Amino acid sequence: MQTSSNTAPIDLSVQEVSKHYTNFTAVNRLSLDVPKGSFFSILGPSGCGKTTLLRMIAGFITPDEGDIVIGGKSMRNVAPNRRPVNMVFQHLALFPMMSVGENVGYGLARRGLTKGEISKKADAMLERVGLPGIAGKRIDQLSGGQKQRVAIARSLVLEPTLLLLDEPLGALDLKLREHMKLELKQLQNEVGTTFVYITHDQSEALVMSDRVAVMNKGQFEQVGTPQELYYHPKTAFVAGFVGNSNRLEGVLTNAAEGKTASGLTLALTPTQPASSGATSMFIRPETIALSRQETEIASFANRLPCKVETLFFDGANSTVQVKEVATGTQLHVALPHTGQHSDLVPGETVFIGIRAEHVQAFQG
Amino acid sequence: MNTLTPKRLTLYLLLAPAILWLLLLIILPHVGMGMISFRERIGPGEFAGSLKQYRTFFEEPLYWNTFVRTAVMSLIATIMALVMAFPVAWTIAKVAKGRLKALMLAATLLPFWASELVRTLGWLILLRGSGVIPQFLAFIGVTDQPVELLYHDATILVGLIYSSLLFMLVPLINALETLDDSLIEAAYDLGGNRLNILRKIIIPHAAPGIAAGSIMVFMLTLGNYLTPVVLGGKSSMWFTEQIYTQFITRFNWEQGAAFAFLLLGLSSVLVWLGLKITGQRFADAMRRT
Incomplete structure (x- = not known):
């Protein structure tokens, strides 16, 4: 190519x-x-x-x-x-x-x-x-x-x-x-x-x-x-422009960790060398793992218990909007194409896992 | 079963003024005129059916020549009006924007707020021997002494074009405004030059507008009475003048009516011919007026 x-x-x-x-x-x-x-x-x-x-x-x-x-x-x-x-x-x-x-x-x-x-x-x-x-x-x-x-x-x-x-x-x-x-x-x-x-x-x-x-x-x-x-x-x-992303505004607390405005702490990968200052964090919906069992996401750097808010069914592009329990941060999570989790109902508790390299932070 | 529903009744009522207008002012007088043209006075108050009036027209070279001359001059006036109006219409439709466009459009319309008589008399003031232009030409030394600019064929043409230019301009502006600029850009991008784009893109697009404007101007010019008489004087030899003379001076209504019908026939045939040659459809042209 x-x-x-x-x-x-x-x-x-x-x-x-x-x-x-x-x-x-x-x-x-x-x-x-x-x-x-x-x-x-x-x-x-x-x-x-x-x-x-x-x-x-x-x-x-x-x-x-x-x-x-x-x-x-x-x-x-x-x-x-x-x-x-x-x-x-x-x-x-x-x-x-x-x-x-x-x-x-x-x-x-x-x-x-x-x-x-x-x-x-x-x-x-x-x-x-x-x-x-x-x-x-x-x-x-x-x-x-x-x-x-x-x-x-x-x-x-x-x-x-x-x-x-x-x-x-x-x-x-x-x-x-x-x-x-x-x-x-x-x-x-x-x-x-x-x-x-x-x-x-x-x-x-x-x-x-x-x-x-x-x-x-x-x-x-x-x-x-x-x-x-x-x-x-x-x-x-x-x-933000290419593809869909969850965009979270916050500050860097150190070179590998940020805190969103809503108070959620996330392990992340900065794209520029910096350990403090305002930052925009981007997480693609399809990089977020979703499970009903907490043990399944044990290997992820960020493990967050969430409540299901809304399901957006769109065939292969189906997503679910969840709310982090402690801080109320809203995130879009892609649903697996296999049809797994297609039976989620609003109000249900789920666990999401995000790898640090999938949280991309930009100074701004 | 022929019930008059409220909806139909409304339609008829709305159409009534137009139908009455057509019937009373256009069709009825023409039918009357037609009947008059086909009769001959054989004694005081006595008439008989005859083709004498039409025969007179073809046998008398004066009438025939006036007729041809009127048609040819009207044709020239129409073509010149088209050539003159096209760049102006282009400027208003495509080049000028916003306030300037409104201003230019108003400037073309404004003279028509004054009556045609006043506008024609304006030309008289400018062109007569002791008028503005001959005096000025003599003053700057172009001519030895003021020359009479009235009573020439060119003077008649100037007046005819001036008084009918607006009727060419408006359909042209309408036609050109609907032309998508990207068509011109596309043609230019594909290697077309100005002349070719004008010929292949702009004129074909504006053709119904050109036909509409030309029909309007030709009809108005052919039927114009005031301008040729005032600017051309006795030598104007305009066909409407002949009709006027027959009706008013000679009191020969029969001959006048026949002339009127010949003029109507002539204009219809020429318009039909023009549409045929340029491949335009009458309905398309009429929508643009």
Whole structure:
């Protein structure tokens, strides 16, 4: 997955780029390298500057400082229609006044190809995205998923160095979105084009990407593989934004122990060397062991008797909200997928165990 | 079984003013006019059915020429209004934001608060021999002495375009406002240049608005009486003038009615032809007006 990043040439290099607006800085001295053939996601909440960054790469916005290098060439003063970059827009922006074939052929026609070449290439591309023989259809005759694929085909047919995707799955319903996630990843694998994908949906970023940059307030909090971000977040923001977590605010009492605001003492692993000060502690629901017998959790550093408050049944994502008996601290605990403990009832006493390395503490 | 439910009754009552208006002011006079146009006065108070009025039109070159001239000039005025209104509509719909947009829209509407007569007389003040513009041109030395700028075909065109520009502008603004900016960006991203995007994206999207505006302007221009008479004077040769002359001066209602029907036919045919050539549907265009 990541092996190519050391050897593959860099397709996109963003160098110390900033964009300032009157009242705020959208992108702040940001640098980034994307190796050829990889699927790179920029993940962040709305307003974090990810759209501004993407539009700067596409050329619709000019950076105030820094440079963007695509395929080894500086993009300074290069207009969007002259960049080796194509973009799949948030609402796809398919041309309703043209047929599917004309949409896919639009870019080719601008390059001066003959009619025969255009229709041959467009048909081949449509077949590649799994839509053979629909070139003659109107855009409004397509389903949401088909439109998605036509939009991608329209860009990929130009064989860009870089394909930018601006939350293209946002408008789809959940089932289709799940499906398109896998399809998009597969397509990227097949065509080998470098994808830069922006999204606020962490699941999209984790499932599809080789590498993910978590963006907040115009800067990257952390850049890494999905696994790195999930298991070893570097900042409290990443820990809170990627995946679900129990977040507890408190203070460090020593290098390996913290006390929450509610008075609960937890053995923990600090991510920065510190033995005092305010801290945010993150515990993933699925790292918490749950048992009806206290003896079963004897090996855990943190052993807490709890009362069951609410059950949230959601198939494989079922959780239970428990309340620590002594301090009243509320925690979400994932239920085992085996169906064990599916018979818990509110008010029941259970024991939870948490390893010290699963309590990640961030200074803040 | 034909019971009048309260809901139906409400519908009929709400439609009544519109139906009455159509019937009394549009259909009835036209039926009357049609009947008048197909008769001939054979003696005092005596009439007989005849096609003489229509024959006169085709046999008399003056009428025929005036007719063609009116159509051609209206067509030119429509095209020029479209060309002039498009950039303005684009600016208002896509470039201007917030207060500036409201201000620009108000600025285009404001002149129409004054009556057409007053606006046309305004041109008179500007263009007549002793008017503002000829005096100024003479003053800065462009012409030796003030020249008469009235009573030219160009003057008529200026007046016609001026008085109908708004009717082109409003449907165009409406059409352009519904154009999603990301379509333009997408086309640009895919390698399109300005001219190509205008041709392939913007104009096809705005086509119903363009058709609506053009129909409005063409109809208004073709049927305009005041502007050609005031700005063109005696030499204006506008077809509505012929109708007026027949009805009022000559007191030949039969001939006037026939001319009126010919004008109606001409405008209908030209509008139909225009829609056919540009591949637009009448209903689409009418929704944009």
